[in-house]
Amino acid sequence: MSAPFDALRPRIETLVASGRPLGDILLETCSLLKAEIPHYDWVGFYLTDPGSPRELVLGPFDGAPTEHTRIPFGQGICGQAAERRETFVVQDVSKVDNYLSCSPTVRSEIVVPLMKDGKVLGELDIDSHAVAPFTPEDRKFLERVCEVLAPLF
Ligand code: SME
Numbered sequence: 507m508s509a510p511f512d513a514l515r516p517r518i519e520t521l522v523a524s525g526r527p528l529g530d531i532l533l534e535t536c537s538l539l540k541a542e543i544p545h546y547d548w549v550g551f552y553l554t555d556p557g558s559p560r561e562l563v564l565g566p567f568d569g570a571p572t573e574h575t576r577i578p579f580g581q582g583i584c585g586q587a588a589e590r591r592e593t594f595v596v597q598d599v600s601k602v603d604n605y606l607s608c609s610p611t612v613r614s615e616i617v618v619p620l621m622k623d624g625k626v627l628g629e630l631d632i633d634s635h636a637v638a639p640f641t642p643e644d645r646k647f648l649e650r651v652c653e654v655l656a657p658l659f
Pocket of ligand 1: 548550572574577581582583584585604605606607608615631633
């Protein structure tokens with residue numbers, strides 16, 4: 507893995523082992539990712555609503571406020587990632603139809619589901635102002651972050 511990811515991984519593992527409340531750990535994860543990876547411009551978690559398990563609710567995030575605080579499975583990139591239960595990378599949001607825009611400055615997005623016992627607990631959503639910034643390394647690193655976080659739920 508490349509340098510920023512190599513340096514971040516132990517910091518996230520230490521955070522996960524800290525015993526702090528889950529919400530604090532998720533928020534701090536967002537802040538770390540946004541601060542350290544230049545092409546991450548909005549970093550947040552959507553969590554599956556326990557009372558409505560086919561809906562995502564906005565959780566901790568770092569970045570501009572968004573109007574998309576509830577997203578049904580299947581809608582937008584977030585909802586499609588939850589439905590498919592796999593990472594969804596869109597390198598140019600202007601090229602896709604099923605997309606929920608938060609801001610015209612957002613040009614690309616990666617969404618990684620957070621899975622436990624075969625269920626989608628939520629997902630990690632990252633927006634970028636760059637077109638096509640995400641490499642296989644981003645995907646591998648973010649999937650690892652979600653694997654490390656999942657046991658905390
Ligand atoms: N663009 C997302 C909506 C959430 S924001 O990126 C914060 C989507 O299409 O699902």
